[in-house]
Amino acid sequence: MASRFSSLPQIPTAIVGSYPQPGWLIDRQRLGERLPPRTRADELWRLEGEDLAEAQDAATMLAIGDQKAAGIDILGDGEIRRESYSNRLANALDGIDIDNPGTAIDRTGAENPVPRVTGAIRRARSIEVDEARELRARTDEVIKITLPGPFTLTQQAQNDHYPDEASLAMAYAEALNEEIRELFAAGIDIVQLDEPYLQARPDAAREYAIPAIDRALEGTDGLSALHICFGYAHVHRGAAKPGGYAFLPELNVSRIDIISIEAAQPDLDPSILRKLPDKRIMYGVLDLNDPEVETAEQVAARLREALDHMDAERLIAAPDCGMKYHSRENAFAMLAAMAEGAALVREELKQ
Incomplete structure (x- = not known):
């Protein structure tokens, strides 16, 4: 694994997690009309049984192929087999x-059905391990698999068993730890925990998130x-996003190696990167709120801003977030522009 990662170019590129699922696989209109599901949502799929599994495999191969063709260095499976980033494992x-199911308040303020x-x-049993082996078999390149993190899983559940949220988060962490160990054994280079609720609920995050993440x-x-x-x-279309994170510097003391942050759409002040001196950074350079594809120069400008506050050896270029709700055509064009923008900055650093 170390040799694969060390072979990456300076400022490598990666997707955050999700890539658009084809309309022949999932009902994209219904998917976009609702909040990301926390419970199972089998009704979103166009197919069933073996036909569904075969179609998911084919769509995953398309997602991997698109990433390679766009010039992405760290590949993922696009979360093609999932209805949302979290509900499959949860x-x-x-x-x-x-x-x-139970209910919980979503970060939008709406009630959402959640695991009880x-x-x-x-x-x-293993959850993503078979898919990890499949991904490893498809490429010799650096590969990444995503899982929902223990803090976010806790926020997206109705707890009718554990004495408090911290206990539930630690239980999730122990289950995740077993899955993560098997993912690495299956040949995965990077396992990513998705923890959007660290930002949404920073007070609770300060109480118990870091111990749970470290346990995982x-x-x-x-x-x-x-x-x-x-x-x-x-x-969150139409809602202004904050220009800074309510919970981010705290992660510098965690076991995490790479922190993936959204920077393009919120126009994040890149000086916050100085608060994470011990981490690699996946820096969001694609604004996914805007369907217009950035130019390579726009991407390069965002990377240069990050480099004013950190060294190039720790920087990874990425979209702000998952690309699930974009068209495949737009997502591919965005990734290609990102790869070209990273290459521009890479060449500048050689001069």
Whole structure:
């Protein structure tokens, strides 16, 4: 693994997680009309059974192929087999009453059906490991798999079993730790935890998020990443995003190796990067609220701003967030512009 990562160019490129799912695979209109599902949403898929599995495999191959063709260095599976970034794993654990969901307040302020925790959270089987092996078999390049993080899982659940949220978060962390160990054993180079609720609920995050995140990574031997953002642009369309994070510098003391942050759409003050001196940074350079594709020069300008506050050896170029709600055509064009912009800056650094 180390040799694969060390072979990457300076300022490598990566997707954050999701890539657009084809309309022949999932009902994109229905997907875009609702909040990202926390419980299972099988009704979104166009197919069932073996036909669905075969179609998901084919769409995953398209997502990998698009990333390669666009010039992306760190590849993912595009989360093609998922209805949302979190619900697949969240509903595959023991301790969840699948038939009787609970409710929780989404970060938009709306009530959303969520997993209801009625017993001890345990991982009875692998969840993304088969898909990880499939991804590894498709490419020799650096690959990344995403999982929802323990803090966000806790915020997206109704807790009817544990004495408090901190206990529930630690239980999620222990289950995640088992999955992460197997993912690295399957050949994954980077495991990313998605933790958008660190920003949405910073007070609770300061109480127990870092211990839970560190427990999820305890004893693992691959590179870890953590994505923290202000939410999908599609979901928060029309709402102004803050120009700074309520919870970010705190992550510098965590076990996480790479911090993925949204910077383009909120016009983030890049000086915050000085608060993360010990981490690699996946820096958001694609504004996913705007369907107009950035130019390579716009991407390069955002990377140069980041380099005013950190060294190039720690910088990774990425979109702000997942690209799930964009058209495949737009997503591909954005990734290609990102790769070209990173190449421009790479050449400048050689001079």
